Amino acid sequence: MWRHVSNILSIGIALWTSMIGSRQLASQEASTVIVSRSFIFESAPFKSCHASTIAETRDGLLAAWFGGDREGAENVGIWLSRLTENGWTDTIEVANGVQADGRRYPCWNPVLFQPKSGPLILFYKVGPRPSSWWGLMKINRDGGRTWDSPKRLPDGFLGPIKNKPIELEDGTWLCPSSTETPETPSRWQIHFELTRDGGTTWEKRSPPAGAEPLDAIQPSVLTRGDGRLVAVGRTRQRRLFFTASYDGGQTWTTVQRTTVPNPNSGIDAVTLADGRHLLVYNHTTSGRSPLNVALSRDGVNWTPVLVLEDEPGEFSYPSVIQTHDGMVHVVYTWKRQRICHVAIDPGRLDLPSEHPAEKESAATVAVEQQTRPNVVIVVTDDQGSGDLSCMGNPILWTPHLDRLAAEGVRLTDFHVAPVCTPTRGQLMTGQDALRNGARSVPAGTNMIWRSVPTMAEIFRGSGYRTGLFGKWHLGDHYPDRPMDRGFEKAIWFGGWGVSSDVEFDNDCLKIRYRDGNQVSVADRYCTDFWFDQALQWMDNCRKAKQPFFCYIATNAPHGPLWSQEKDAAPYRSRVPSQVADFFGMIANIDENMGRLENWLIDSGLRDNTIVIFMTDNGGTAGRKVFNAGLREGKGSYYDGGHRVPCFVRWPAGGIHGGREMNQPAQVQDILPTLVDLCRLNPPTSAHFDGISLGFVLRNPQASLPDRMMVVQYGGRTRAEKYDCCVIWGNWRLFKGTELYDVSRDRGQEHDVSQAHPDVVQQMRQFYDTWWASIEPRVYEYQPLIVGTDQENPVILSSNYWAGVDVDNHHRVSAAEGG
Template identity: 35%
Template sequence: MIDLKRALLLLLHASMLVLSGSSQGVAQGKEPKPNVLIILTDDQGWGDLGSHGNKLLETPHLDGLAKISTELERFYVSPVCAPSRASLLTGRYNLRTGTSWVTHRKEVMRSREVTIAELLGSHNYRTGYYGKWHNGQQYPTDPIGQGFERFFGFKEGHLNNYFNTSLTSGFQEVETSGYVPDLLADSAISFIRKEAPFFCYLAFNTPHSPFQVPEAYFRKYKAKGLDDRNAAVYAMVENIDMNVGRVLRALRESGKEEETILIFLSDNGPNGRRYNGGLKGIKGYVDEGGVRVPFFIRYPAGGIESGRVSRQFGAHIDILPTIAELTGIKVPDSLQIDGRSLLPIIKGKGVAYPGRAFYTHHVDREFDAIPGAVRTHQYLLTLMPEDTSFYDLLKDPSQEHDLADRHPELVREYIRKYRAWFGEVTGMGVEPPLVQLGDSPAPLTWLPAPEASIYGRVDFKGGEGWANDWLVNWIGPADSAVWEVVAKRPGQYRVSVQLSSEKPLVIALELDGKTHYTKIESPQQAVQVPNRDRVPRGEVEEMRWPEVTLATVQIPAGVHRLKISPAGEVEGELAIKALKLTTL
């Protein structure tokens, strides 16, 4: 039976054929489709631009882009990475997509969501994704499964090294040489130089930690008197600026500049305390400083004005409907888009959507209804576990004056709005989808440690279980990790484990009540990869992990639990990084 998402994409493609007609349409002088280029940065705050008043940071290319674009000064995203990315791709609030946080599969976007790539791909666009994904590691929740023909980058929430590291090309892991943001820009430039129309999504991994940057950039900001952390952050942003300049130059040289819709933004507020234009809060906060980011849009052939600045607000959920309107593609009502086209705002038609509210939710490790926020053109309500605040953003953008006591009726009204919204967008639940087997064009399915349920004394090496973490504190058989998967059809798999052990041991792999025992005869040692950190990292180190085959198993269709544990008491230290399932 054909699934709902595939049926919808077929319908989109059929509608494209009807609208475009035969090949005679080109002969009759139909306008070419515009290209689409989205550039997204990671943890770059509103204040991390020279054009936003930052006196220390040098961003000439981005400042120049602002002058030839329309800027929305009040543009909002989510407080952290993965939710913003899900909303940007789908035009829907992240909680509708299943994405609620940044790790433990809470970052995964449901595969049935229809993305910008799938929308444009159904209208004969080439689609390429370059950089950080962070909405699902396994097919069909990875970039290829969500509509991108080309992918080069990484699927986790962050990399552990930015120099000479492993990246993913399509489904293959490749070793790279150089600084990752430069490599991503190289690949994006190669993609946009080819035939039109294209949709290119360039998602830089910086200035997210770990704080690694080439020496020349770093020395420049140390010479300005900054501490090592902020010197590294500003150096990383200037490197982004340089690469944006390269991309803009490639657009011009390829003759595609006028016919390209270019959007630049960041995914959340700054990852630390630094200049942010007087805004309250940083990454992880529902206040202005946590969710207000730079946003430029440029499309010369579409009549978007250069140098215009709007004080109306827009949000990540508005990007898909805006692109759809600019490309002339109808968005089916069945997609239930939350966003609205930004064109009325960009064209300066007064207050485009009077009475519109934008909602923000944040998970602070454990899922709850709050922290949350409601924004309108004038007001902001923030809901925290021990505090409710109300601000007039037109008069007080820095949130210095809490007006909750002066406007109790408005506060109650906004709370009612928020509760109604939260109930609606969580109506399908927020439980992460299971890892899916049996439908991937790739032979390997990766089950990393942060996606496991852990029992006994097992814990994460880094404490939180961020991306790339591994499991430690294995003492005996009562300590285990469990990955739950769903197989769409029966299949045979080789199961292997990435681990490090000081002593020989026996590993037990349990599947459907049957246990497979593997004796590891000799110590296995993970080796740390040297890093180029500028400050002590909060992430775990990058390691090279030994891999041991545990069993060949037949997995029937349905839901299954793969459980791994020591078969006896553990001597010395044991660390487990991931299970790997290879289709046979």
């Protein structure tokens, strides 16, 4: 219970308007947020103090810390003070490191924990150093006044290493912990210790390492209303980490970096009663000032909202709780001399609102000052609209992609082809699939007409470096390979994926790839490898001070559904096994999107890099769980087959702020948009069916011109007239006869063609004109070239047989002669 209110001290507040931290003055008064601030003691019988902890008992607040001559000195003990109506009591030593044989070791990192029922617990560590310390616990039954003798935890268990445990619904104590090895530099690894009987017996659970190895310690555990746990903490890699559990801490996702800066200093966080999460931390990558407060809705993406300290010195190792009256209490190290206590009213802390007019003006200045933005396009394979948590998926969690959607502009009515090759050809050319030549997956129709310039050729002709990493699927042979079509760097594979006709014995877990013409094998998971190579290449471009266009096209989560078990394990108990593998592949993509974001921040290129994320067609395996309210999936001309996520962000260009663009757009719009935004110089042979979205992306009040669009590809063997969808605003004309108004009928369950014959007629007339424009070449094949210096030998597969559907090796009968 909060009883004592000291003199209110005004503290400057700063709102950090982005995760990488430009400051603005806060509009609210500090005194309305900070209820009180005081030192727990003015003088004490120790020279140095650190690592405080705070808890609420039935009798009020208690705080503890370690104090002695210096951190690691033998006389360092655990000290405690209680908050009464008269203020904080005199400090008393409640634990020391004196052993039975008379030797004394320093004490470390006390953690006070008050279970829902039962006595108060004090966890702490004793030992010469963190690599060899051991865990102990003491029990108190009288509000912190007298303590039982210490009880040593079983070997291999340390208890909560710095931050408070949480009590699960079944009474289990989940203790966030970590270890540090003795070598220099030591290896850091987090784990979680669970006890179901008040500390008598213990279990340990460890999250797997992610694609980017991290040295991580001192987790703090948050709870979410959906039953998910999220742990965040410090790393040596200049960012906070996170990991999540879906089953009460039994299994955890991979340990990943967030975008929140961290100077390798302890943090703490708490889930508030209103469901928001509050973090206290140092918002810097060096030093231990300032000390900040941030808020989050998901426990991963944080917005700084308050500065507690910002003068020179050390302000660190916070501990934070919310008491039963709703107040938030923070204790922290103040220059290693004192422990400071601050009470905050969280009801007066809000996530900062956007100011579009101010940001638009700032963006205009930025665009005038900056030239030649970098461009990163990420396209995933077979990930539908429902396969993202920001789209409403109740099981799958994609926090990094959610952040991109929240920071950029989200195209909510974005359309591609219902299958992969046509989408990729439309992306590369800005032309409809039946016009550019890459009209289908098999049947020898998966190559762009050689007279049509590609996105890579246009970027390269405008002075950009160009790189492809992953799936091409627009031709495996000269002159249709990625390095023939404008990519100076191409790390790729043939066919549509790792079990396609040309890659039938490839392996997602140990990917075979081509570096230009050279075939090699990487002992690395496919998606991790594509991002590894892309990040390395982009860093080389950065060092050379050359703008780049980087195209990362993952084969995941397309089948075969070969995920890493560490990614799929959190979903095994919640969905069928195949869906768990599918979700695991997407979770790995999301992790790599986090790696990309951190590289952009670390490199200083984030603001002037256009990042586009999209998928290539509608949903597949994930539809069994969630399909975002859409009808059908991949291959279909209903919206479930071609309406997909698309997020665009360019902070320096004004494309940011978490806005939505709700008018229909299509993948054919991406290239003309980039020509506009990057001021490219396309050749005269470049003609686009799409339009630039640039003005609308950068101007929230603008709108696109009224237009109709056709979604159609070449089928499995050949294109047929009216085998399509025509889009006109909220109208969908399906195969020339069925009409749907998706503003009222998102799931396309009610055909309204009889009620709106005029709309059907107008859309059919548009389509007939469009079909006449593409029909002359719609059944034409592009000849293969055999016998060149650029490729010798040429090994052809069944995918190039014209007019038949054999892009999978299992569709070809095989036998031995004899």
